[in-house]
Amino acid sequence: MNTVNAEETFSFVSLIVSYRRPSSGFNRLDWSSSWLVRGYTRGACRLNSSEVLLKTGEHLRPVVMPTSTAAAEISSENNLGDMKLLVKLIGSKLEYTPRKVPDEKDVVGTDSHLFSVIPRHFLPGIKSPCWYEEFSTELSTDLYRRNRFTLRSKSFKTVCDHLRTNFHQHLYHRGGKLFRLRCLPFFYIIGQPKCGTTDLFHRLLLHPEVKFNTMKEPHWWTRKRFGYIRFKDGFQENFPVEDYLDLFDLAAQNIQDGISGNSSGDYRTLITGEASASTMWDNQAWRYLHGDREETQPPFLAQDFIHTVQPGAKIIIMLRDPVERLYSDYLYFKMANKSAEDFHQKVLDSVQLFQSCLYERSLRSCVYNTSLSNAMPVRLNLGMYIIFLLDWLTVFDREQILVLRLEDYAANLKGTIKKVFDFLSVGPLSEQVEATLTKRPMSNTRRAADKNLGPMLPASRDLLREFHQPFNHKLASVLDNKALLWSNN
Numbered sequence: 001m002n003t004v005n006a007e008e009t010f011s012f013v014s015l016i017v018s019y020r021r022p023s024s025g026f027n028r029l030d031w032s033s034s035w036l037v038r039g040y041t042r043g044a045c046r047l048n049s050s051e052v053l054l055k056t057g058e059h060l061r062p063v064v065m066p067t068s069t070a071a072a073e074i075s076s077e078n079n080l081g082d083m084k085l086l087v088k089l090i091g092s093k094l095e096y097t098p099r100k101v102p103d104e105k106d107v108v109g110t111d112s113h114l115f116s117v118i119p120r121h122f123l124p125g126i127k128s129p130c131w132y133e134e135f136s137t138e139l140s141t142d143l144y145r146r147n148r149f150t151l152r153s154k155s156f157k158t159v160c161d162h163l164r165t166n167f168h169q170h171l172y173h174r175g176g177k178l179f180r181l182r183c184l185p186f187f188y189i190i191g192q193p194k195c196g197t198t199d200l201f202h203r204l205l206l207h208p209e210v211k212f213n214t215m216k217e218p219h220w221w222t223r224k225r226f227g228y229i230r231f232k233d234g235f236q237e238n239f240p241v242e243d244y245l246d247l248f249d250l251a252a253q254n255i256q257d258g259i260s261g262n263s264s265g266d267y268r269t270l271i272t273g274e275a276s277a278s279t280m281w282d283n284q285a286w287r288y289l290h291g292d293r294e295e296t297q298p299p300f301l302a303q304d305f306i307h308t309v310q311p312g313a314k315i316i317i318m319l320r321d322p323v324e325r326l327y328s329d330y331l332y333f334k335m336a337n338k339s340a341e342d343f344h345q346k347v348l349d350s351v352q353l354f355q356s357c358l359y360e361r362s363l364r365s366c367v368y369n370t371s372l373s374n375a376m377p378v379r380l381n382l383g384m385y386i387i388f389l390l391d392w393l394t395v396f397d398r399e400q401i402l403v404l405r406l407e408d409y410a411a412n413l414k415g416t417i418k419k420v421f422d423f424l425s426v427g428p429l430s431e432q433v434e435a436t437l438t439k440r441p442m443s444n445t446r447r448a449a450d451k452n453l454g455p456m457l458p459a460s461r462d463l464l465r466e467f468h469q470p471f472n473h474k475l476a477s478v479l480d481n482k483a484l485l486w487s488n489n
Contacts (some may be wrong), residue, residue, distance in 0.1 A: 003224065018367075019239070028088070034411070035325065040102060046130065053073075061114070083248070083463060083466045083467060084357075086351070086355050086467070086471060087262065087466060087470055088465065089355075089359075090363065090467075090470045092472075093362060094363060094470055094474050096362065096363065096364060098394055099297075099391060099394055101362070101394050101395060102299065102300055102304055103302070107138070107300060110300060111225075111305065113240070114225075114241050114309070115308070117133075117242065117245075118131075118184070118241065118310075119160055119379050121448050125268055127268055127270065127271055127425075128184075128186050128251070128270060128271050128272060129183060129185075129310055129312070130181055130182060130183040130184075130252060130255060131181075131182055132180070132181060133179065133182050134177060134178070134179055135177075135179055135180040136178075138429075143246075144160035144163065144164055146161065148220065148237070149215065149222075149239065149244075150249060151241055153214070155215070156215055157248065158214075159250060159294045160246075163253070170252075170253045171381055172256065172259070175345070177329045180304065181252045181256045181417050182245050182251045183245070183251055183255065183272060184309070184310055185213075185250045186271035186273055186313075186424070187314035187315070187424060188273060188274060188275075188279060188306070188314070188316070189274070189275035189316045189317075189318065190279035190315055190316070190317055191277045191279060191317055191382075191388070192317070192325065192382055192383075192385065193278075193325075193329060193332075193382060194320070194325050194329045194332060195318040195319055195325060195406050196406040197275050197277045198275070199409075199442050200275070200369070200404075201216050201275040202216075203417060203437050203440060206421065206429075207426055208433070209269050209270055209271060209426045209427060210271055210272070210273065210424075210426065211250065211254050211255075211270050212272055212376070213251065213272060213392065214247070214250065214272075215274070216275045217274070217275060217276040217278070218247055218273070218274060218276055219276045219278050220244040220307060221276065221302040222276065222278045222279055222284075222285065222302050223278065223282065223285060224284065225238055225239055225240075225241070225244070226238055226285040228284070228285040246422060247274070248272050251272035255270050261322075266454070269342060269426070270274060271393075271424065278346045279302055280389075280392070281381075281382055281388045283298040283300075283301050283302060284304075284370045284373065286298035286300065286375075297364060298367050298368060298440045301391055303392050303394075303396065307395040307396060313396070314390065314400060314423065314424060315400055315401045315402065316387070316401075316402045316404070317403045317404065317424070318409070319403065319404070319405055319484070320405065320406035320407060322382075322464070322468045322472070322488040323383075323456075323461055323468060326382075326383055326464060327376055327455075327460075329382070330343050330346070330378050331373075332351065334349075338453060339452060340455070341457070342455060342458070343378070343460060344456070344457050344459060344460045346377035346378045347378060347380070347464060348379050349377050350376035350377055350380040351380065351467060353372060353375055354366060354372065354376070357369060357372050361450075363387070366381075367381050367387045370414050383468055383471070384468075384471045385471065385475050387418045387471070387473065389401075389403070389479075390478070393478075402420065402423045403481075404416060404482070407483075407486075413438055414434075417438075468486075472485050472486055472489065
């Protein structure tokens with residue numbers, strides 16, 4: 001196989017796999033010069049997932065590494081010894097200066113169309129962030145035919161069939177012109193994956209003041225507006241903001257019916273929301289759009305755009321013990337040969353990669369590093385909650401963000417849901433609706449086949465608990481909540 005000049009660039013660096021685990025524990029890898037590449041390359045060679053590019057002098061040479069996931073020597077003693085050094089390194093890098101929030105004009109300048117569609121002020125007297133958009137299209141036009149979400153969601157396509165049948169009845173007439181009510185979500189459930197966001201979403205649906213879109217996770221702010229759908233597909237045609245707004249037309253029509261006097265309910269209190277669990281953490285599309293930067297940190301984050309268009313948005317975050325979250329995340333994805341031993345090896349590989357990055361870069365840079373994230377066999381960085389939360393707190397006030405623990409949600413569903421309703425300022429439920437809400441079966445639970453795999457290995461649990469300790473301590477300190485230490489789990 002040909003060698004590749006070190007200056008040649010590689011696109012779509014992806015899931016990378018495996019290092020031979022040394023018996024002494026973690027092995028420092030030079031992250032700045034070690035790349036694991038899958039498939040998508042540009043240049044003189046093409047590597048498969050078991051090959052590693054190692055920098056030697058002026059060239060990169062491919063080296064085939066074994067990909068066995070057998071964990072014959074699963075003992076946490078040596079690993080935890082090295083882990084304590086890594087934890088100390090993490091702790092030394094956790095105290096950093098908050099990111100510099102980009103100027104509003106720079107945020108607007110990156111997506112002028114978005115900010116030309118959404119006005120800077122919303123209708124007064126209505127709780128939801130809504131506005132009127134002049135409707136100058138022929139009434140016979142099928143407005144939803146070109147919506148890209150209809151190609152990926154049968155349920156939304158069905159809703160569109162309903163919306164188009166009486167669309168003209170929901171238009172607002174004034175001064176000889178027609179206007180269409182448009183709305184953004186009043187609140188966003190932004191993360192994290194495998195922390196109960198699906199269950200919360202479906203229970204909130206039962207409140208009469210909450211009028212949802214038909215898609216829990218549009219992933220528009222983080223992915224689809226860039227045309228980033230699935231990593232393996234590369235970039236496709238982007239989803240314009242108009243397509244995203246269509247998702248909330250059902251809620252907008254309910255509100256418009258109230259304004260027009262066609263509904264007996266209090267339209268002023270109706271709200272809608274969405275629950276894309278990628279919104280809190282996923283800013284990977286920026287890396288592909290802007291290329292590598294010195295610190296590999298995205299110049300803009302999803303929250304910069306949400307805050308600029310909607311500074312009063314309500315943000316809900318659901319978290320769980322990051323150790324359990326990672327194992328649940330691993331089990332969720334449909335891959336062959338899943339096992340507790342395979343999970344343990346993937347954890348070791350991921351921790352090695354993260355440690356190698358930390359030797360070269362800042363903590364925040366490693367958490368946001370797209371190449372590193374794609375290289376790790378398990379999504380270790382998603383459990384570093386405090387890094388993402390601190391960035392959300394640079395643009396949104398603390399009072400606008402509600403942080404929940406899945407453990408509290410499971411132990412006291414009624415009390416936690418009430419806390420969410422109070423946060424959203426919606427009215428109390430009737431006894432009948434409350435009973436329906438609390439008795440509803442849990443959503444998105446673990447599959448039977450995954451349950452049969454049993455729990456993670458004690459060695460994995462010990463290692464991950466040690467790794468996440470500094471992140472949890474910082475999170476508990478910032479939010480003044482010792483339960484976020486997850487020390488009793």
